[in-house]
Amino acid sequence: MNDNIRVLLAKPTHDAHDRGVRYIAKKFRDDGLEVIFTTFLLPQEVIRIAIDEDVDVIGISCSSHGHMPIFEELFTNLREHGVDDVLVIGGGVISGQDQQVLKAWGVSAVFGPGTSAGDAISHIRANVLRR
Secondary structure, three states, X not given: OOOOOEEEEEEOOOOOOOHHHHHHHHHHHHOOOEEEEEXXXXXXXXXXXXXXXXXXXXXXXXXXXXXXXXXXXXXXXXXXXXXXXXXXXXXXXXXXXXXXXXXXXXXXXXXXXXXXXXXXXXXXXXXXXXX
C-alpha cells in the first residue's frame, strides 16, 4: 500500500484570493502530503486532473461567493465519472448555511479563515479512504 496521500488543491474559476490556499499547500507538503495545486480551472477540469493524478483528496478553496455552483458541478462530474472514493474538502469564506448544504452534498469538512492547517491535516489523515 502506498502511504502517500495525494491532495489536489484547486482555486477554481477566477477567484484570485489564493494566499490562504497557497499557505495550506505548503503546510500540507511540510507534513508529507503530496500536493498538486491548480488555479483558474472549471470544475470538470479539476475532476480530469483528479482522475489523471489518482488523488485521494480534492480540496476546493473559494473566497468570492461562487462556491455553490462550483461544488454542485464538481459533485455532478464526480458522479458522472464514477469517482466515489475521493475525500472532498472545502476552504475559504463559506457561510455556515452553505456549509451545511455542502456537507449534505458530500463535502467532508469546510475549513474557514482562522482554521489551523493542523486541523485540516488531521481531518485528511483520519478520513481519507485508502485504496
